[in-house]
Amino acid sequence: MASKITAAYRLARSTYAAYGVDTEAAIKQALSIPVSLHCWQADDVRGLETPKDGLAGGGIMATGGYPGRARNGDEMRADLDLVLQLLPGKSRLNLHAFYAETGKKVVDRDELEPEHFARWLSWAKSRRVGLDFNPTYFAHEKANSGYTLSHEDKAIRRFWINHAKACRHIAQHFAQELGKPCVHNHWIPDGAKDAPADRFGPRARLIESYDAIFADKSVNRKLCVDAVEGKLFGLGSEEYVVGSQEFYSNYALSRDLVLCLDLGHYHPTESVADKVSTHLQFHKKLLLHTSRPIRWDSDHVVILDDAVRNLFLEIARGDAWDRVFVALDFFDASINRIAAYVIGARATRQAILCGLLDPSAKIQAAEAAGRGHERLALMEQTRALPWGAVWDELCERDGVAPASLWLKDVARYERAVTSKRS
Numbered sequence: 001m002a003s004k005i006t007a008a009y010r011l012a013r014s015t016y017a018a019y020g021v022d023t024e025a026a027i028k029q030a031l032s033i034p035v036s037l038h039c040w041q042a043d044d045v046r047g048l049e050t051p052k053d054g055l056a057g058g059g060i061m062a063t064g065g066y067p068g069r070a071r072n073g074d075e076m077r078a079d080l081d082l083v084l085q086l087l088p089g090k091s092r093l094n095l096h097a098f099y100a101e102t103g104k105k106v107v108d109r110d111e112l113e114p115e116h117f118a119r120w121l122s123w124a125k126s127r128r129v130g131l132d133f134n135p136t137y138f139a140h141e142k143a144n145s146g147y148t149l150s151h152e153d154k155a156i157r158r159f160w161i162n163h164a165k166a167c168r169h170i171a172q173h174f175a176q177e178l179g180k181p182c183v184h185n186h187w188i189p190d191g192a193k194d195a196p197a198d199r200f201g202p203r204a205r206l207i208e209s210y211d212a213i214f215a216d217k218s219v220n221r222k223l224c225v226d227a228v229e230g231k232l233f234g235l236g237s238e239e240y241v242v243g244s245q246e247f248y249s250n251y252a253l254s255r256d257l258v259l260c261l262d263l264g265h266y267h268p269t270e271s272v273a274d275k276v277s278t279h280l281q282f283h284k285k286l287l288l289h290t291s292r293p294i295r296w297d298s299d300h301v302v303i304l305d306d307a308v309r310n311l312f313l314e315i316a317r318g319d320a321w322d323r324v325f326v327a328l329d330f331f332d333a334s335i336n337r338i339a340a341y342v343i344g345a346r347a348t349r350q351a352i353l354c355g356l357l358d359p360s361a362k363i364q365a366a367e368a369a370g371r372g373h374e375r376l377a378l379m380e381q382t383r384a385l386p387w388g389a390v391w392d393e394l395c396e397r398d399g400v401a402p403a404s405l406w407l408k409d410v411a412r413y414e415r416a417v418t419s420k421r422s
């Protein structure tokens, strides 16, 4: 197998060279870009808290009943170990606060401490992966009304402010312990199913709440890198989302925070790729959540579709790799979850590779010379370039199975482990 790939790669390398593209440099760079794996595909976004409130108030939902969901932290980590083995390139792990492990003790969200994530941290240390973090503003009785940080009740707002403050300290702790910044992303479900009579009030309160959270100067923002994520609608917030895109774009800019763009959070005809060159004129950094919306924010497993390809093509063309954080965000409970991770993470890194392999200089030269037909022809031709051979070579060099050969490892693990879970 190895020699076949090398021959295919040799041909691909010279094909790309004819377009002025250096495949060696592209492989190296594509392997070095960190991709943060969301822990929540492993257990269908259920979390590890006791007692459980389920996803109530969450506005998001994993559907499907494929057997083998991880039922506790140990099972999640075992599953993630296999996922890491099957992925080329640099990975991180993205945790949500409701994956705290507090043993038999009930610890509410506003009382979370770094010690409740000690097992995740030691796992991350031994696997040499960085950690990212998220406050969990859903799946909790104080989120059941559909409002958290923008709630009209001051006591409820206070609870969620304190949760976020606790989480920022945990994120900072991860960064200190691992020697790498921790991206700390805030997404809240706040919104209304039907037209509210007051759209101003919740948004004004949301600003107040976030300002109270970020006023804590004992958190170093170089270690805890706060990001904010808006969306168009959610389940139960179809008509009104307090933290809309415009809200967060303005808020992040005025408070020097990272703006998160999730591929599933826009009108279906909007291009997230097109937003990159707008936001990066103003914002310093973006957090990118790769996802796949089918008709709505359905969080399907990421595939190498045009939305994902175009997104990373823009990052490549703008040479903006050091201005973006890349993270996965999908959850599908209807298929093998390990495979879901591998497919989505590989597709994301394939899109990164394809961006780096794009013969942009040649295409841009045609454009600059006014030869629109040549630009279009070259763009079409780019689809036929042998990126797959370069991908297989990238996998080989990083010591992971190329193509879909990883499927047999997933099948073996399913037979031995996940199929035995009830």
Ligand code: RNT
Residues within 6 Å of the ligand: 040, 045, 060, 096, 134, 187, 229, 231, 262, 289, 297, 329
């Ligand atoms: C929800 C957001 C958010 C969540 C995670 C679980 O629409 O995309 O990022 O998916 O926080």
Ligand code: ZN
Residues within 6 Å of the ligand: 229, 262, 289, 329
């Ligand atoms: Zn997201």
